[in-house]
Amino acid sequence: MPGQVPLFRFKPSSQQLLPKSFVLQLLITFAPLFMNTSTQTIMTNLQMVDLKSQYAHIKEEINQAIQEVIDTTAFINGPQVKNFTTALEKYLDVKHVIPCANGTDALQIAMMALDLQPGDEIITPSYTYFATVEVVGLLKLKPVFCEVDKDTFTIKVEEIEKLITPKTRAIVPVHLFGQSADMEPILAIAKKHNLYVIEDNAQAIGGHYTFSDGRKVANGCMGTIGTTSFFPSKNLGCYGDGGAIFTNDDELGIKLKMVANHGQKEKYIHEIIGCNSRLDTMQAAILNVKLQHLDQYCDARRKVAEYYDQAFAGNDRIKIPFRASYSHHVYHQYTMQVNGVSRDELMAKLKEAGIPSMIYYPIPAHKQKMFADIDLGETNLDLTNWLVENVISIPIHTEMTTEQMEYISTQFLTIINALARF
Numbered sequence: 470m471p472g473q474v475p476l477f478r479f480k481p482s483s484q485q486l487l488p489k490s491f492v493l494q495l496l497i498t499f500a501p502l503f504m505n506t507s508t509q510t511i512m513t514n515l516q517m518v519d520l521k522s523q524y525a526h527i528k529e530e531i532n533q534a535i536q537e538v539i540d541t542t543a544f545i546n547g548p549q550v551k552n553f554t555t556a557l558e559k560y561l562d563v564k565h566v567i568p569c570a571n572g573t574d575a576l577q578i579a580m581m582a583l584d585l586q587p588g589d590e591i592i593t594p595s596y597t598y599f600a601t602v603e604v605v606g607l608l609k610l611k612p613v614f615c616e617v618d619k620d621t622f623t624i625k626v627e628e629i630e631k632l633i634t635p636k637t638r639a640i641v642p643v644h645l646f647g648q649s650a651d652m653e654p655i656l657a658i659a660k661k662h663n664l665y666v667i668e669d670n671a672q673a674i675g676g677h678y679t680f681s682d683g684r685k686v687a688n689g690c691m692g693t694i695g696t697t698s699f700f701p702s703k704n705l706g707c708y709g710d711g712g713a714i715f716t717n718d719d720e721l722g723i724k725l726k727m728v729a730n731h732g733q734k735e736k737y738i739h740e741i742i743g744c745n746s747r748l749d750t751m752q753a754a755i756l757n758v759k760l761q762h763l764d765q766y767c768d769a770r771r772k773v774a775e776y777y778d779q780a781f782a783g784n785d786r787i788k789i790p791f792r793a794s795y796s797h798h799v800y801h802q803y804t805m806q807v808n809g810v811s812r813d814e815l816m817a818k819l820k821e822a823g824i825p826s827m828i829y830y831p832i833p834a835h836k837q838k839m840f841a842d843i844d845l846g847e848t849n850l851d852l853t854n855w856l857v858e859n860v861i862s863i864p865i866h867t868e869m870t871t872e873q874m875e876y877i878s879t880q881f882l883t884i885i886n887a888l889a890r891f
């Protein structure tokens with residue numbers, strides 16, 4: 470990893486008799502001796518996502534919902550699946566929600582329903598969770614990787630048109646870390662070139678985009694098709710796997726439903742190639758409960774982000790997440806860019822202080838072995854390559870206490886300042 474700083478690298482100066490990293494090590498090692506019990510409790514309870522505490526708050530509702538499914542034994546396609554689908558359509562203000570087994574299937578079903586053919590080109594960012602591009606490979610389509618915006622980390626609008634060829638069929642923007650991609654110009658480009666838009670909304674459900682005329686549209690409901698994941702840690706997560714597909718197009722709604730259900734509209738009449746991808750009743754029952762809390766969950770995440778933003782403002786080693794004016798950011802992750810420190814060392818010291826951190830994502834899609842044969846041509850992915858080396862995400866979830874936020878931000882600042890190379 471470039472930029473590694475060995476411990477004891479700093480030479481003592483007349484003002485600084487001990488190396489900064491040595492002092493930091495002492496602080497971290499002996500701090501627990503001077504901590505009161507509540508600080509020690511904070512340290513041992515920090516997680517990227519705290520689903521246990523979240524469950525504790527909705528335990529009765531969830532238990533009752535699960536019990537109802539068990540009592541009726543309608544484990545597949547029980548009434549809860551339809552109830553959830555209808556509730557989500559209403560929440561998103563979209564005509565059709567098609568539930569399915571996970572967010573990866575949702576993307577695959579979307580691409581199958583659009584009849585994309587092997588060799589068709591799909592423009593998508595390389596800086597995303599791998600599932601976005603995995604299905605492109607699975608269906609033998611050709612990913613055309615696009616650079617991301619330096620502030621939002623979402624697809625860089627200015628680069629899209631340069632990548633369009635006669636074989637391009639779709640653009641797949643990803644609403645990354647809870648922030649919408651800049652959909653208005655993306656939709657305009659798609660319209661001009663007659664392309665489909667598939668929004669990968671696995672990370673930004675509950676958020677919306679504001680168009681220049683003031684219209685606010687839920688993420689995932691602007692393009693031809695939107696997809697999402699209900700993976701447990703997502704903003705709307707179930708207690709296993711789950712996903713859904715959204716569209717406002719009636720014909721596509723029918724086709725998506727068929728593809729997700731063995732290509733059939735009527736039982737045993739298989740008209741097209743499909744797959745078996747269902748949201749099971751238990752997960753739908755849980756999601757029915759959690760959907761009612763989604764806005765409150767998104768607000769809670771935004772409050773944590775606000776706290777961190779204020780704590781880290783003005784520190785020139787940290788670039789806090791950018792809030793685009795068009796996006797109601799729902800902070801699936803709190804992802805910063807750091808500079809002037811070794812990120813590996815920073816993560817190690819945070820871990821010693823009981824603070825988990827993650828790299829989303831350590832290897833961009835275009836550098837994955839699976840896509841080693843893809844000819845990138847003139848595509849410039851310098852920023853993508855830079856981001857994977859310099860981003861860091863810290864805990865953000867619906868149950869964070871002020872004490873936890875205070876502890877994390879104070880420790881983060883102490884550690885990053887002590888490790889700073891210049």
Ligand SMILES: Cc1ncc(COP(=O)(O)O)c(C=O)c1O
Binds near residue numbers: 571572573700
């Ligand atoms: C951007 C993105 N796309 C797709 C997926 C795939 O979702 P799932 O894990 O439910 O298959 C994820 C999940 O992590 C994701 O973050």
